Amino acid sequence: MASPCCRPTTWSMSPPPPAASARPSHWPPIPPRARTDRERSSSMKVAIAGAGAVGRSIAQELLRGGHQVMLLERRLDHIDPTIAPTAIWTHADACELETLEEAGLETYDVVIAATGDDKVNLVFSLLAKTEFGAGRVVARVNDPRNEWLFDSSWGVDVAVSTPRLLASLVEEAVSVGDLVRLMTLRQGQANLVEITLPTDTPLAGKAVRTLALPRDAALVTILRGGRVIVPQADDPLEGEDELLFVASVEAEDELRKALGVNSFNGTGDAPA
Helix, strand or coil: CCCCCCCCEEECCCCCCCCHHHCCCCCCCCCCCCCCHHHHHCCCEEEEECCCHHHHHHHHHHHHCCCEEEEEECCHHHCCCCCCCCCEEEECCCCCHHHHHHCCHHHCCEEEECCCCHHHHHHHHHHHHHCCCCCEEEEEECCHHHHHHCCHHHCCCEEEEHHHHHHHHHHHHHCCCCEEEEEEECCCCEEEEEEECCCCCCCCCCEHHHCCCCCCEEEEEEEECCEEECCCCCCECCCCCEEEEEEEHHHHHHHHHHHCCCCEECCCCCCC
């Protein structure tokens, strides 16, 4: 028998102080710092499904950035407003349309599916996009085998696969002279890719403008000795430079040829 629908219950303020013996070291909560005009003007309303370790961490980071956050959680034992007192904590089922309506999901700018269940994340993403018109839907991928599902057909704008991201970071740390795919952007239409030029690269001393980049690839940053360089046409390249590109999937092969890269290190499908 299906479990009854979870009725939304909302905590928008911190709970009464616990007994002295049970109080965490940070009780009472430290009041948030005053927000600047710039922060107020760029503040977003963000709804997060899943108040586990991942959802809580995301909420805390967003709150520090001056954003308004609502956490949706089905399990009462995961609801702990002392962790993020300025967030709105809502006891609701992320897969139930009625509870999402009562939680006011249509008033949020960004929706994040951060539960540990890929099926829940997909259903929540689809409901957020199709029923509530969410402007931006970000979804957590727990099992890399399910990553192909997390696209616009399920309402997902950005899919974040922790296993894939970690694998990419490991490859980036050990790869020199190979193109590494760091992140997929905008429904898989483009990727953030990186190459670390070897010390003896033939590109050393050549200006950025001499790179014969494909049409759908752009050099966005050069990392050199701890510096972040916004590339200009006449900037020279150096050995051990880390070059970050945004490129469409179709342009990656041409980009490899332009950089003299003969192999691809990445966690997705790519030319051998």
